[in-house]
Amino acid sequence: MNQYMQAIHDYKESVGAFQQIRPEFTSAYNEFTGAAFGDGAISQKDKQLIALGVSLASQDEYCILYHTMEALHKGASEQEVYEALQVAAALRGGSAFSQLTLVQHALAEFNNRVQ
Known part of the structure; x- marks a missing residue:
């Protein structure tokens, strides 16, 4: 795995660990960003x-x-x-x-x- 893919992998692992601590917050954030980046006019x-x-x-x-x-x-x-x-x-x-x-x-x- 190259340097930048490793950084993204490490970030995702850290987010996963945080999700174990604050699942409601992480779920709400994921829902919010999912709506922002979902299908639309842009x-x-x-x-x-x-x-x-x-x-x-x-x-x-x-x-x-x-x-x-x-x-x-x-x-x-x-x-x-x-x-x-x-x-x-x-x-x-x-x-x-x-x-x-x-x-x-x-x-x-x-x-x-x-x-």
């Missing part, structure tokens, strides 16, 4: 690509691995995966860029108080 492939982008943006390594695998299983091409990652990277960069305006205003306000 294809399951596109849902996995969205989840992959969100996982990358939130830096969740297990979800990055899992949703990469699931996107491929649902028919995503490598090009589609890379484009989803580009969108996530642009969003993270855009988020940092948009927040610099707060620093601009804070600098102006703080400098006025110091002077």
Whole structure:
């Protein structure tokens, strides 16, 4: 088993162990995520690509691995995966860029108080 498949396997084993401790919570979570990723107006492939982008943006390594695998299983091409990652990277960069305006205003306000 390669490194990334092993990581997913280890994650699933840990979730299984947690399910023994908190079965109601785990069942409710699985039902919730099952509904979110089920059939609907957005294809399951596109849902996995969205989840992959969100996982990358939130830096969740297990979800990055899992949703990469699931996107491929649902028919995503490598090009589609890379484009989803580009969108996530642009969003993270855009988020940092948009927040610099707060620093601009804070600098102006703080400098006025110091002077």
